Amino acid sequence: MRAITCEELELTGLMKPFSREIFFGDRVAVLGSNGSGKSHFLRLLGGDDVRTTGAWKLGARVVPGLFAQTHEHPEWIGRTLVDVLWHGEGGRAARTGAPRCPC
Numbered sequence: 608m609r610a611i612t613c614e615e616l617e618l619t620g621l622m623k624p625f626s627r628e629i630f631f632g633d634r635v636a637v638l639g640s641n642g643s644g645k646s647h648f649l650r651l652l653g654g655d656d657v658r659t660t661g662a663w664k665l666g667a668r669v670v671p672g673l674f675a676q677t678h679e680h681p682e683w684i685g686r687t688l689v690d691v692l693w694h695g696e697g698g699r700a701a702r703t704g705a706p707r708c709p710c
Contacts, residue, residue: 610669611652615661618644618651624661631666649673 608631617624621644629635637645651657652665653673665671674688683691 608666608668610666611663612666613661613663616663617660618647619658619660621647 609628610631610633611627611629613625613627615624615626621642622639637648639645647657650673651659651663653671655673674691
């Protein structure tokens with residue numbers, strides 16, 4: 608089952624077009640130098656409006672989630688990333704039991 612499909616996806620002005628399929632269970636590293644578009648790419652997958660060309664889509668049962676480098680959530684103060692991901696944040700995924708994207 609596909610989790611993410613990218614076809615000639617380019618973040619305008621940041622990276623060259625690429626095509627890739629990522630399947631459930633795959634482990635993926637997003638690597639690149641400072642300013643190369645890593646955070647923009649992850650924000651795109653998380654649902655933010657990012658300028659792109661090409662196409663991308665999430666799998667049918669993928670629910671994106673994004674833990675930003677600089678978050679502003681007072682309810683997370685003093686909690687570790689593992690704690691937030693393991694115990695949830697009390698949002699939709701926690702209420703519905705929806706699967707979370709391990710992005």
